Amino acid sequence: MYPTQMPSAPPTYDEVISGPQVNPPYAPYVNQPYSTQATSGTVVALPLGPNPARIKCPNCHADIRTSIDSQPSCAAHLCCLLLLLIGCCPLSSLPYCMDSLKNVRHSCPNCRIVLGSYQP
Numbered sequence: 001m002y003p004t005q006m007p008s009a010p011p012t013y014d015e016v017i018s019g020p021q022v023n024p025p026y027a028p029y030v031n032q033p034y035s036t037q038a039t040s041g042t043v044v045a046l047p048l049g050p051n052p053a054r055i056k057c058p059n060c061h062a063d064i065r066t067s068i069d070s071q072p073s074c075a076a077h078l079c080c081l082l083l084l085l086i087g088c089c090p091l092s093s094l095p096y097c098m099d100s101l102k103n104v105r106h107s108c109p110n111c112r113i114v115l116g117s118y119q120p
C-alpha cells in the first residue's frame with residue numbers, strides 16, 4: 001500500500017541553482033594598527049655621541065652626565081682579523097684602541113637605566 005502523503009518531489013535543477021543565495025559571512029578586513037609603543041626594556045633611544053652627555057634622565061628626571069661604557073664594535077673585530085691575515089700581528093690589537101671603532105653605551109649614573117648607544 002502507498003502512504004497517503006507522498007513525500008514532496010526533490011527540487012528541480014533550476015531550483016537548486018537559483019536557490020536562495022547564501023553568501024558566506026564576510027570577514028571584514030581588520031586593519032591592524034601599527035604599533036607605536038616603545039619597546040619595553042631599559043633602552044631609551046636618545047641621540048648621543050661618543051662622549052658623556054649632559055641630559056635630563058627620562059627615568060629619574062635628574063640632571064645628569066651620562067656614564068659611558070665602550071665596547072669594541074664588529075668593525076674593530078674585522079679590522080683585527082684583517083691585520084692578522086695580512087701579517088701585521090703586532091698591529092692587530094690596534095683597532096681595539098681606536099675610539100672610532102667602539103660602540104658606546106650611555107647610562108644614567110643615578111638609576112643605571114641605559115639611555116642609548118652610539119655606534120660609529
Ligand SMILES: [Zn+2]
Pocket residue numbers: 057058059060061062108109110111112113
Ligand atoms: Zn636616571
